[in-house]
Amino acid sequence: MKPRNRLLTIYAAIVYVFLFAPIVVLIVFSFNDSKRSVNWKGFTLDWYPTLFTDHALVDALSVTLRLALVVVIISTVVGTLLGLALARVRFRGRAATETLLLLPMVTPEIIMGLSLLVFFSAALGWHGSFTQLVFAQVTFCISYVAIVVRARAAGMSAQLEEAARDLGASALGAFRYVTLPLIFPAILSGALLSFALSFDDYVVTTFNAGVGSSTLPLYIYGRVKFGVTPEINAISTIIVTVTAVAVLVAWYTGQRRNATRAVTEDESETDLAAPPPPATPTSRAGAGA
């Protein structure tokens, strides 16, 4: 077993290098003192301040962040409710609801983008706006939140709620003081996923954005089409760093939550069900395209 193990380890290391090499190169070139970023000409930080003199970029960033905020709030609420329902409630058409939830995840993004464009145009006479983007993006975020929350809620015992009810808690009280704290890590993961999906989305957004609602991915795409520039390297580096730090922090706090749950007195940290690693997204078919 030993030599095969080593061979496999080397192979895995190569794949990890493959996954990160382009991103590392991108980051390195964002500090390169050369307009054409072909060869290394020395270290500079010049490209970063110039970003904030670019009004189009700053506007796009502001739209992107405001959009992500609204999308995260709506999709987290709607998705959490649906995830809880699928884990806890028996209702007619549950199998159909499950399929309805999975369909957006397995529909190519371009189909979702164009069908929403046609829908808003035909039904409401809208031709792209911030509001239209909110509706469009929430639609593909709900499934991810619901699935993460559902997995967590299905993993915890329903007896906990029953116990609370037996001890005289109202349905709402049992939810507020038992269920909600237990599923909170999943809600947080779902919200984080929604944020990442909204922040990065290009395809659905390009079909539904209008004048004045151009987002950062749209801006970057427009620039990238005309080739490699150090400014794009710099803004890309910032985005990559922010998402990487957010994911690693979320994962780390998830780890600590598990490690400390035995000794903590805070009930929101008490964790009876085996939790999935919070920062591990379930899947994201089509969303990256």
Added chain:
Amino acid sequence: MAAESPAASATTAAPPAADRSSRSPGSRLASAVLVLPGVVWLTILFLVPLLIMVVISFGTSDATGGVVLDQPTFDNYARTLDASFLPTFLNSLRYALIVTVLSLVIGYPVAYWISRYGGSHKALLIVIVMLPFWTSYIIRTYAWMIMLRDNGVVNSILQALGITSEPIILLNTDFSVILGMTYGFLPFAILPLFVSIDRLDPSLVAAARDLYASGRSAFLHVTLPLTMPGIVAAAILTFIPAMGDFVTPDLLGGAETTTIAKVIQGVFLQGRDWPYGAALGFVLMLVTLGGTFLAIGPLRREVAGA
């Protein structure tokens, strides 16, 4: 969908409690509050738009680009089967199939390694695999432009090593598109593969070995069949975005590379022939959903259940 799978029902809901409470009018209201917002949202903003897309695909467009529906026609579908469009369609299919196979072949050993040799670092190793997935797809694709262009990193390395004297054209080729897509969708493949390999009880493999199976046949007859749901899920999660990918063929494939998604995008955002674009979209959806419905059972177990 047909009746729910046993796995799905086994992992959800606590039957006695749910049954008892669903009789009281208060909890019926509560379940409506839980279920309705999501179902209504997805029906109005996901299903209805798809229906409208299908309806429009039978229409025609007038001179100003408006959609005319009074004379339903199959012309748009005839055009999608047209000889001039067929190469584009086959090209998309070819990319998606190659990328799916490559992702499975590259991803499986990595997922296996994380599960079997990752020890206490398994979770971290998976988070690291998923890190590129969290970062913008456009930025990751753009990073390959830096790597692959004529005076890019890969060519510099090849020339420095003396392997070539002239830059090799890497960008705007089939190679760059397939590389970019495989890179982009590899995390989609590794995650479900890891989940199913990690769920596999190692003592089953040990038992096979005890019964004198070779390492190879234990893998072929125990590990591989038992991780098949993960392989199916990984294949779907790679094939669908690859089939509908617009960004990679556009940025890494150049003007010469045509795919169905690029044609759709062009029809909708530059031209105004929405009925034709809608027909193309419906064909693309049939291809991807056709594959998915064949395998939605395993997918449901992998993604939603357990």
